[in-house]
């Protein structure tokens with residue numbers, strides 16, 4: 194396939210390189226990032242999107258996605274797949290998809306989980322929204338860049354699934370970290386806490402697979418001075434998207450709201466910027482009841 198790839202940063206770069214390594218012809222465009230292995234570069238987004246069978250975008254946010262879409266949609270031939278893998282607000286995803294359908298394109302919103310490690314290893318999970326035929330067209334590309342793709346329904350539902358998952362993740366990480374900090378003060382060894390909770394009803398991915406306490410459970414960013422991993426500011430971005438969506442549809446999300454406020458404080462007023470999102474644990478320990 195001939196594929197245009199726009200947004201070749203930490204995630205898009207390795208994803209584009211994997212498509213090229215699998216034998217696809219990939220034409221890339223980015224305002225700043227260098228050409229990934231095997232990818233030839235175009236001079237503009239429109240040039241990368243012209244004359245290809247699929248365009249993939251991996252951009253920072255919804256506003257940038259909308260402006261790139263305005264530029265590339267007129268350059269794309271009817272029937273072309275338009276796969277956006279960025280994490281953006283549901284509204285932008287739906288509006289760009291409508292615009293694409295109006296131009297005869299096949300849109301898929303397909304945000305990912307798995308981070309930069311998953312992007313490099315080709316083991317991402319894609320959560321996709323869009324028409325059935327568009328999803329089926331994108332599936333062979335998802336198979337190269339990832340290990341799983343779930344079709345979640347119409348356009349925007351991929352983004353909806355992503356922010357619901359990450360709202361659970363953020364709130365659960367906060368709960369796990371505050372419980373460890375409480376256990377410390379009660380004189381409960383962290384290892385005992387892990388042994389009990391990881392096999393009891395308080396277990397979760399944050400406890401069992403990504404334990405925020407160093408030296409406990411499987412290797413995690415806590416064992417590497419809380420270097421990300423999944424950075425606290427990216428968690429904050431996704432939590433904010435969840436609250437923006439909740440507001441738009443009048444959903445009551447008090448835990449998501451609290452987690453958003455805590456990550457905002459951590460990233461913007463404390464030492465959280467550039468730290469893994471599990472660094473909430475040392476933050477709670479240092480802070481006490483404030």
Ligand code: NAD
Nearest residue numbers: 200201202203204205223224225226252253279280308309
């Ligand atoms: P990044 O900042 O490394 O990459 C974004 C790239 O887009 C940059 O190289 C930038 O130059 C380019 N860009 C910006 N505006 C552009 C334009 N108008 N035209 C062309 N290129 C443009 O970010 P990233 O970490 O690769 O993340 C990309 C997306 O993936 C984000 O939406 C993020 O939320 C999501 N995501 C990231 C991770 C992660 O761990 N990094 C995990 C899951 C999802």
